[in-house]
Amino acid sequence: xxxxxxxxxxxxxxxxxxxxxxxxxxxxxxxxxxxxxxxxxxxxxxxxxxxxxxxxxxxxxxxxxxxxxxxxxxxxxxxxxxxxxxxxxxxxxxxxxxxxxxxxxxxxxxxxxxxxxxxxxxxxxxxxxxxxxxxxxxxxxxxxxxxxxxxxxxxxxxxxxxxxxxxxxxxxxxxxxxxxxxxxxxxxxxx
Numbered sequence: 001x002x003x004x005x006x007x008x009x010x011x012x013x014x015x016x017x018x019x020x021x022x023x024x025x026x027x028x029x030x031x032x033x034x035x036x037x038x039x040x041x042x043x044x045x046x047x048x049x050x051x052x053x054x055x056x057x058x059x060x061x062x063x064x065x066x067x068x069x070x071x072x073x074x075x076x077x078x079x080x081x082x083x084x085x086x087x088x089x090x091x092x093x094x095x096x097x098x099x100x101x102x103x104x105x106x107x108x109x110x111x112x113x114x115x116x117x118x119x120x121x122x123x124x125x126x127x128x129x130x131x132x133x134x135x136x137x138x139x140x141x142x143x144x145x146x147x148x149x150x151x152x153x154x155x156x157x158x159x160x161x162x163x164x165x166x167x168x169x170x171x172x173x174x175x176x177x178x179x180x181x182x183x184x185x186x187x188x189x190x191x
Contacts, residue, residue: 033113033118036053038109053111073115081125082122082126082130104181106162107164109135111131112132113132116129138173146166160181163179
């Protein structure tokens with residue numbers, strides 16, 4: 001009978017030091033990211049998120065009517081840009097020109113646009129850039145907040161209204177929102 005020998009090799013890992021800077025200035029980072037609050041989009045009279053983002057350099061929109069538009073980042077759109085909502089991919093506007101972004105600004109705090117090489121951190125679909133949609137913040141403990149927004153679009157006889165409530169009580173957060181949007185059909189003046 002043979003005896004078993006202990007062949008375990010013990011190695012000690014080298015120490016790893018992790019550090020971070022507190023103050024980072026935009027001209028010191030390679031990340032080309034711009035934030036646009038939804039409140040600013042609404043003040044600018046944007047019809048939708050794509051329209052609101054078109055004020056950012058390098059971002060425009062491809063539209064087939066007032067209610068249907070796609071964001072275009074550095075000339076690329078559809079499956080060449082990645083839309084992210086609450087950390088999840090949002091891929092509903094990929095294929096046809098007739099499909100818009102598919103999300104309104106209701107319940108959204110701000111939108112981040114990431115352009116350049118850093119966008120590839122989100123995958124190969126993000127070669128043109130990333131649209132990162134950030135939801136509204138949760139209110140402070142014990143508060144309930146409500147809002148009502150309404151818009152009128154004179155060019156299409158359109159209107160949009162949304163109402164929402166959100167709260168934070170006993171470490172339970174909740175949100176409820178409802179919205180309605182309508183645009184009139186084409187009219188040639190003889191109707």
